[in-house]
Amino acid sequence: MSLKKCFIFLIFSLVLASGVFAQQITRFGVVDTAKVYQAYFRNSAPIRNYENKKAEFQREITKRTEEIQKLKTQKSDAVSSGNDAQASKLDSDIIKKTDALTEYTNAKNIELESMKNNLQNSDSFYKKLYSVIEKVAENEGYSMILSLQQNNAILWYSSSVDVTDKVISELGL
Numbered sequence: 001m002s003l004k005k006c007f008i009f010l011i012f013s014l015v016l017a018s019g020v021f022a023q024q025i026t027r028f029g030v031v032d033t034a035k036v037y038q039a040y041f042r043n044s045a046p047i048r049n050y051e052n053k054k055a056e057f058q059r060e061i062t063k064r065t066e067e068i069q070k071l072k073t074q075k076s077d078a079v080s081s082g083n084d085a086q087a088s089k090l091d092s093d094i095i096k097k098t099d100a101l102t103e104y105t106n107a108k109n110i111e112l113e114s115m116k117n118n119l120q121n122s123d124s125f126y127k128k129l130y131s132v133i134e135k136v137a138e139n140e141g142y143s144m145i146l147s148l149q150q151n152n153a154i155l156w157y158s159s160s161v162d163v164t165d166k167v168i169s170e171l172g173l
Helices: 004-021 031-040 045-080 084-120 123-141 162-170
Strands: 028-031 144-147 156-157
Touching: 028 123, 031 123, 045 084, 123 144, 123 156
Parallel strands: 028 144
Antiparallel strands: 144 156
């Protein structure tokens, strides 16, 4: 191969390589914030308090459910023995206890959900989380980090993937 052809080949190769390097490869990442949250707060006092409350509520629900089950068994025995008055009284007790259990469960679920939301909405935790996400994304070359928990939730993005100004310009605005 002549020197002139080698030189042309080298120039052509450099032009092609510069085009390849000029293109930005967009990389997306995802974060399971629930898993991060669990790992971060695993040994914290607020999480232990939440878990203890949850266990306490579940024990009470189990206890009340067992009481209702015993009443149902007693009612069945009363019906079998032909004691309609006793069966009717037990049926009334079952309805009252079932309604009370439903109210208790609903109230405690609301209380637990409120506690959980307060924990998850901790400003200091999320400031630290977003800072770490940004650091990891930039160090690893990601253009965008999405949340697994929230549909379409972008936790972080590189300004290099923001085409807003180009869209506005193309609209003639």
